[in-house]
Amino acid sequence: MLPDYQLLRIPGPTPIPPSVMRAMNQPMIGHRSASFQQLLARVAPRLKPLFGTEQDVLILTGSGTLALEAAVVNALDEGEAALVLVTGAFGDRFRKMCQTYGIETHVLESEWGCAFDLEQVQAYLQQHSNIKAVFATYCETSTAVLNPIAELAEVVKQHSDALVIVDAVSCLGAVETEMDKWGIDILVTGSQKALMLPTGLAFAAISEQGWRKMEQNSRPRFYLDLRRYQTSLGDHSTPFTPAVSLVMGLEQALNLIEEEGLDQVIKRHQLMKEMTRQAFKALDLPLLTSDEDASPTVTAVRPSNFKADDLRSLLRKTFGLTLAGGQQKLKGEIFRVGHMGYCSPLDVLQTITAIEVGLVRLGVNIKLGKGTQAAEEVLVHDL
Numbered sequence: 001m002l003p004d005y006q007l008l009r010i011p012g013p014t015p016i017p018p019s020v021m022r023a024m025n026q027p028m029i030g031h032r033s034a035s036f037q038q039l040l041a042r043v044a045p046r047l048k049p050l051f052g053t054e055q056d057v058l059i060l061t062g063s064g065t066l067a068l069e070a071a072v073v074n075a076l077d078e079g080e081a082a083l084v085l086v087t088g089a090f091g092d093r094f095r096k097m098c099q100t101y102g103i104e105t106h107v108l109e110s111e112w113g114c115a116f117d118l119e120q121v122q123a124y125l126q127q128h129s130n131i132k133a134v135f136a137t138y139c140e141t142s143t144a145v146l147n148p149i150a151e152l153a154e155v156v157k158q159h160s161d162a163l164v165i166v167d168a169v170s171c172l173g174a175v176e177t178e179m180d181k182w183g184i185d186i187l188v189t190g191s192q193k194a195l196m197l198p199t200g201l202a203f204a205a206i207s208e209q210g211w212r213k214m215e216q217n218s219r220p221r222f223y224l225d226l227r228r229y230q231t232s233l234g235d236h237s238t239p240f241t242p243a244v245s246l247v248m249g250l251e252q253a254l255n256l257i258e259e260e261g262l263d264q265v266i267k268r269h270q271l272m273k274e275m276t277r278q279a280f281k282a283l284d285l286p287l288l289t290s291d292e293d294a295s296p297t298v299t300a301v302r303p304s305n306f307k308a309d310d311l312r313s314l315l316r317k318t319f320g321l322t323l324a325g326g327q328q329k330l331k332g333e334i335f336r337v338g339h340m341g342y343c344s345p346l347d348v349l350q351t352i353t354a355i356e357v358g359l360v361r362l363g364v365n366i367k368l369g370k371g372t373q374a375a376e377e378v379l380v381h382d383l
């Protein structure tokens with residue numbers, strides 16, 4: 001294998017563009033300096049279109065889970081009731097957090113690989129008027145499902161006063177996201193997925209209803225107190241030392257997104273989803289999700305005639321290509337291909353080609369080139 005060569009095709013962390021790496025490699029500056037204030041003043045407003053909001057986007061230092069936890073502790077006091085929609089491992093993380101913080105946790109779990117059921121949510125809210133927040137995962141990374149968040153927010157707003165709290169860690173910046181228009185109250189994401197950065201920044205935007213609820217919440221909180229971040233952001237600052245280098249990288253990542261155009265970024269992810277799915281269909285590899293539920297950022301395959309983890313380890317050893325496996329109840333059952341962030345349609349072709357070679361090496365009966373051809377045909381017709 002060629003040393004120092006790797007293809008990271010997992011749904012986060014994702015590859016970093018060279019210009020973003022260079023931006024992060026600048027000399028350190030003080031986080032209370034005028035330079036950092038100016039940097040934050042330039043960067044923070046440019047996150048708003050990605051969230052689809054006029055609200056401030058708060059920048060926290062930590063992994064994506066920090067933003068999930070901030071949403072939980074700021075929104076809900078102990079003993080209040082929440083409904084968690086579990087469609088996979090990350091929905092389940094919200095459930096565990098709510099339970100950890102003494103929230104009366106109601107759960108609606110879908111079959112893994114499927115989106116949540118809106119009628120079920122509506123019926124549940126009508127029967128449980130004490131629910132103060134509904135937690136949902138936009139892209140459920142563990143199953144490669146993109147949940148219908150716009151429709152969910154509409155149902156929740158129509159049938160309750162509950163906040164709509166959404167984890168968009170593995171898709172914000174790659175799929176259409178209209179926080180204000182749809183009626184999302186707390187929307188969170190992280191830096192290491194579609195935003196093309198290393199792990200270390202977490203982001204949260206909060207609606208007016210969300211802020212009102214947070215103000216009323218007497219639960220103790222300190223590092224996670226989102227009010228501190230909001231106040232500091234008004235002074236182009238952060239309450240604690242931020243990951244300065246990552247904020248430098250964020251500025252360049254936003255440059256790249258703006259240069260390509262957010263609409264085009266979204267279209268590119270649609271295209272890469274379509275290429276990937278058509279390739280696996282042509283190879284007769286069973287997809288975990290339906291066309292309707294499929295995420296533009298990650299695709300999951302549930303093979304029946306070989307072991308997913310055998311393919312993964314062969315590709316890693318042979319080509320330095322890393323694919324993701326299954327989590328929790330899907331462990332060993334699936335492999336997942338990430339196609340988000342700094343990923344081009346040509347990267348998808350390369351990944352499919354490597355998977356075909358890997359399958360033949362494993363002794364799986366496929367016709368070489370069939371998947372690649374199907375992906376190429378999608379690409380040709382898109383250009």
Ligand SMILES: *Cc1c(COP(=O)(O)O)cnc(C)c1O
Nearest residue numbers: 063064065090139141169170190
């Ligand atoms: C990656 C991810 C997270 C955050 O995980 P961290 O490891 O804390 O960054 C949360 N939700 C979803 C849906 C994710 O894909």
